[in-house]
Amino acid sequence: MIRTIFWFIAFWIYQVYSLFNRFRYWYLGKMGNEEKQLEVLQKTTTKWAKNMVRFTGSKVIVKGVENIPDRNVLFVSNHQGNFDIPLLMGYIPRLKGFVAKVELEKMPIVSGWMKKLGCLFLDRSNPRQSLKVILKGIEDLKNGHTLVIFPEGTRSKSNVMGEFKKGSLKLAIKSGVPIVPITINGSYKLLEEKKRIRKSNVKIIVHPPIYMDDLSKEDKDNLITNVYNIVQSGLDK
Numbered sequence: 034m035i036r037t038i039f040w041f042i043a044f045w046i047y048q049v050y051s052l053f054n055r056f057r058y059w060y061l062g063k064m065g066n067e068e069k070q071l072e073v074l075q076k077t078t079t080k081w082a083k084n085m086v087r088f089t090g091s092k093v094i095v096k097g098v099e100n101i102p103d104r105n106v107l108f109v110s111n112h113q114g115n116f117d118i119p120l121l122m123g124y125i126p127r128l129k130g131f132v133a134k135v136e137l138e139k140m141p142i143v144s145g146w147m148k149k150l151g152c153l154f155l156d157r158s159n160p161r162q163s164l165k166v167i168l169k170g171i172e173d174l175k176n177g178h179t180l181v182i183f184p185e186g187t188r189s190k191s192n193v194m195g196e197f198k199k200g201s202l203k204l205a206i207k208s209g210v211p212i213v214p215i216t217i218n219g220s221y222k223l224l225e226e227k228k229r230i231r232k233s234n235v236k237i238i239v240h241p242p243i244y245m246d247d248l249s250k251e252d253k254d255n256l257i258t259n260v261y262n263i264v265q266s267g268l269d270k
Contacts (some may be wrong), residue, residue, distance in 0.1 A: 036090065042132060043088045050144040051077055057144065068236055074149055077130050081146075082123030089223050090232030095124050097239035105179045105203045107241065110215040111194050111264050112183035115138050117217055117221060121181055122150075124237060125215070129179040132170060132204075133160075133196075134187075151178050167178040167231060168202060174208035184257070190225040192218070194265055197257045206253055214240040216267025226245045238267040 053078045092142060095165060108129065118131055130151030138144050138154040153170055156162045170180055179210045184201035185194065205212045215237065222233035240263050248256070 035231060039084075040088045040230045044085065046104045047081060047084060048058065050229045051081060051142060058149070064067045068207060071128065072144075078146055078236070079123055082119040082165050086123060086223075086235075089116070091223060091235055092232075093120065093124055093237065095239070097241075099195075100239045100241045101125075101127065101212055102242050105174065105177050106213045107202075107208070107210045108179070108181040108213050108215055109202065109205075109260055109264065110181060111217055111268075112182055112188050113183045113192070113217055113219070113221040114190060115189050116179075116223045117183070117188075120217060120220055120235060120237060121215070125239065127179050128171070129181055132154045132166070132180060132182045134251060148194065151180070153180070162218070164222060167220050170204045171207045172206060174210045180204065184260075188221070188225065190221050192221070193267060194268070197261050199257070202260065203257050205243075206256065209265070210245050211242040211243050212256075212260060213242045214263040216240070218268055236267075238265070240267065 054073055058070055058073045058077075061073065097133045106127075108121065108125065110117065116132065121131075122129070128150065130153065131147070132153050132155055133147065135156040137147065137152075149175060153166045153173075155166045174180060180200060182204060186196035186198045186201075187195070189195050202212065218236040218238070219233050220235050222231060223235070224230060243256075243260070245253075252259070
């Protein structure tokens with residue numbers, strides 16, 4: 034319980050601290066210095082994400098970073114718990130947005146940084162809104178942005194993966210960007226397993242990319258199953 038209280042105190046202290054960088058980001062924008070803006074954005078969000086994980090006392094091991102192509106991609110990951118976004122934001126190199134649940138858009142301060150990263154907020158209970166978000170994601174990928182999607186649609190809260198939602202990989206098929214499958218192993222232990230903050234060992238595996246241009250029509254028809262099997266294979270390692 035003490036670790037949980039400490040974590041939430043640290044969380045809000047860091048949010049207030051990030052407001053100083055928010056002002057710096059705004060000022061650089063007014064000066065037209067977009068390159069420095071992106072530096073501030075990446076450093077602020079990466080440092081925040083890593084600290085949120087470190088404050089749990091956990092150890093994170095990342096394997097396969099060399100598999101990430103030197104271009105924009107769609108990261109496709111399993112979704113075990115609430116720490117998955119900080120884990121991928123902090124430990125996977127690349128400025129990237131997330132296709133996240135719409136509830137995160139209501140979080141003060143955090144949602145502001147997420148929007149600057151190009152995150153998209155999906156309301157699965159609203160098919161029309163969901164379609165607009167997917168179309169926006171395809172457009173963003175075509176324009177060179179990198180996104181992360183959790184095709185299960187919700188946290189598994191365990192080491193057992195849920196099914197990937199039908200059509201969840203249309204972002205890659207329609208935009209033509211490579212898919213980079215990612216396996217997160219053990220993140221549910223940080224919060225979901227005992228309903229409080231706990232330290233754990235988390236492993237993140239970055240699998241080799243899948244290039245859309247190399248796929249036949251049959252391969253694309255079976256893409257969800259193939260990516261699911263790749264991600265799941267990392268849970269056994």
